[in-house]
Amino acid sequence: MTETIDASIRLSTIDNAIQLAVMAGCGIYAAVLFLRRKEQTWFLLTCFYGAFALGLIYWLLFLVFRSDVPRLSPVSDLSWLASVLFLLVLQTTIRLPEERAYRPPLAWAVPAFCAVMGLYFFQWGDYFLNILWEVLLGICGYSALRGLLFARRQSGGLRSRQYFHGAVLAFVLLEHGLWVASGHWQGGTLLNPYYWFDFLLSATFFTFLPTLKKAVTE
Numbered sequence: 195m196t197e198t199i200d201a202s203i204r205l206s207t208i209d210n211a212i213q214l215a216v217m218a219g220c221g222i223y224a225a226v227l228f229l230r231r232k233e234q235t236w237f238l239l240t241c242f243y244g245a246f247a248l249g250l251i252y253w254l255l256f257l258v259f260r261s262d263v264p265r266l267s268p269v270s271d272l273s274w275l276a277s278v279l280f281l282l283v284l285q286t287t288i289r290l291p292e293e294r295a296y297r298p299p300l301a302w303a304v305p306a307f308c309a310v311m312g313l314y315f316f317q318w319g320d321y322f323l324n325i326l327w328e329v330l331l332g333i334c335g336y337s338a339l340r341g342l343l344f345a346r347r348q349s350g351g352l353r354s355r356q357y358f359h360g361a362v363l364a365f366v367l368l369e370h371g372l373w374v375a376s377g378h379w380q381g382g383t384l385l386n387p388y389y390w391f392d393f394l395l396s397a398t399f400f401t402f403l404p405t406l407k408k409a410v411t412e
Contacts, residue, residue, distance in 0.1 A: 202380070203261050205389060206263065207258060210253055210254045211254060212393075213392065213395070213396045213399075214251065216399055216400055217243050217399060218243075218247055220402070220403055223403060224403065225240045235288055235406065238283055238287060239280075239284060239403070241277075242280040245274070245277035245280060246274060248273040249267075249270035249274045250270075252270050253270050271323060275326065275330065281362065282330065282333060282334055285334065285337045285341065286337075288409060289341065290344075290352075292344075293341060293344045296343075296344045298340060298343050301336050301343065303339065304336050304339050305335065308328040308329075308332035308366075309332065311328065312327075315328075337359075337362075338359045338360075338366065339363055341358075342363060354408045354409060355409040357408060357409070358405035361398055361405050362402075364394075368391055372391040372392055372395060
């Protein structure tokens with residue numbers, strides 16, 4: 195049993211270290227783009243990466259020095275919630291005037307999904323925190339799916355905006371997959387789907403850079 199726990203801690207430490215490296219590298223690059231271009235979009239993306247990285251640092255330090263995951267993690271939760279808020283502001287910043295009037299019914303599928311998952315997650319954790327997460331992710335997902343559907347109706351360079359919106363939508367869905375996996379699967383091996391969801395999440399964070407760059411320059 196002890197060996198299983200130790201293996202889980204080791205793999206979790208490696209997983210979080212990889213994700214922190216991705217966030218730090220992307221955050222530095224986004225900051226460089228902001229300093230060069232003085233555009234708000236890159237400042238907001240830098241803040242997103244930075245806030246998320248702060249939560250990861252706390253989580254990783256807890257794993258390293260306590261050989262356990264924190265039962266309560268207000269520092270990480272607040273940092274990660276702040277990162278979603280920065281992402282929401284970023285979505286609003288790049289939204290086109292025509293897109294603001296576009297409200298496809300299908301876009302409500304994401305808030306509906308988040309509401310159902312929020313009820314499901316009530317069996318774990320704090321009610322208020324679950325509600326807060328699902329509200330923010332629901333709004334973020336609605337904006338992403340609406341932007342994706344709108345971009346696919348366009349032609350030329352505007353159509354390339356679909357990739358950033360698709361990446362944000364993937365982030366919302368992968369977060370939920372990560373949480374479901376953490377509640378149902380234990381074990382410190384790569385057979386645990388939790389780690390694959392987290393690896394995919396790291397890859398998704400990396401795609402924010404090229405897809406946003408394409409969206410704002412086309």
